[in-house]
Amino acid sequence: MAFSSTDSYIVSDQLAAAVNAAVTLEKPLLLKGEPGTGKTRLAQELADSLDADLLQWSIKSTTKAQQGLYEYDAVSRLRDSQLGSDKVHDISNYIKPGKLWQSFTASKRPVLLIDEIDKADIEFPNDLLHELDQMAFHVYETGEHIEAQQRPIVIITSNNEKALPDAFLRRCFFHFIQFPDEQTLAQIAQVHFPNLQPQLLTEALELFFDLRQIPGMKKKPSTSELLDWIRLLVAEDIDAEQLRQSRQQGSALPLTGALLKHEQDVELVERVRRVN
Template sequence: MRFEGTKDYVATGDLNVAVNAAIALQRPLLVKGEPGTGKTELARQVAAALGVPMLEWAVKSTTRAQQGLYEYDAVSRLRDSQLGDERVHDISNYIRRGKLWQAFEAEERVVLLIDEIDKADIEFPNDLLQELDRMEFHVYETGETVRARHRPIVIITSNNEKELPDAFLRRCFFHYIRFPDMDTLKAIVEVHFPDIKQTLLATALTQFFAVRDQQGLKKKPSTSEMLDWLKLLLAEDLTAEDLKADPRTTLPRLHGALLKNEQDVALFERLAFMARSRGR
């Protein structure tokens, strides 16, 4: 099973190498990078390219590792016992299978996405070490051991919001998705907007990178925000000429798709004020 990218996802050569290395080593692939650089979409495209199902476990700040294995619903069992329900005699009726359990018992190999692992508590990755290593876990309520029929392809994403434990990192194959350069971003845009005019694309890309490179920017716009911005430009039927900088402001047209906080908007407004002052 080899990943070479898809027609809907522009994967760089080093990213292809990382995916295939993780598959060959049977290790989880830990993918880091700026938000909006296609980390989550990578898992979907790997599943599509290899022709296997995908399971997605979206991690939140309240997520516990145990939830990926299973949860025992003691409250429902107590309620059923009070109502005299016959289901109460079989404890397995109250075991809710998590994403890891579903991946382990799947009839064929699957891609398991553990998305934004850095959102959870610092102990969350360590609590999954044994299960991801041995591909099995014990269900204490029923006394059974769940073993993977087929080792899933595990892809774990992180936005680098917090450091992950060394013991966890040792068990992963790591790849950092760098922000695409001009040529790669151009190829990504052309996948999504194949009919875009080259003059508009060239001007938009130049403005986009000028915004990203601005010193003092609190949040740099991402690839996904670039695509949203272009979608708006096309919806408004704007041309390359329409995007030319207004001497009264350094803000790009429809800048709300690119700048997502008032500090960054204020930064560009100050730059425009300073430019006007120098021109007097």
């Protein structure tokens, strides 16, 4: 397998190499980077390139590792027993396979995305160590032993909200997605907007990187927010000359709600642009 950029998705050579290395080593690929740098999108593109199913496990603060294996619905079993249902005699009727179970038993090698693992409790990664290592687990209620028919390709994303345990990190191939440079961002924008005027793209990127370089911002605008902003510029028929005048004169930037998400950042940008 050799994953690389496509006509609709641009990846750096370093990221492509990381994907291919993780697949070769049969280790989970742990991706870190700013929100909006395409960590989640990568899993979908990888699945598409392999013609594989994508199983996405989106992690929340309340998510437990056990839910990735299976969940036992004791409440439904109790209710059925009170109603006299014959279902209660087969406990497997109340076992719901999780995403890991589904990936282990898939007929075709899938891509498993464990998205934003750092949102969960600090013990969550440790609780998955054995299953990710052995690609197997035991179902205590039924006595079943579930073992992967083929190792799924595992992509794990983190926004660095919490540190991950060393024991977990040792089992992963790690890659930090650097924020794209101007040339790469231009390629990404051209993929999404093939008819975009070159001058408009140039001015938009200059303004975008000007914003990202302002020190003290609470949230720097990301790639996905740049694409939203460009889409609005095109929809509102704002041309390159308007952006150029805004940048040179320090006047209000158009449609900055697509780029700036905190009132502190709006005030900071306005203050910096007035001074300059």
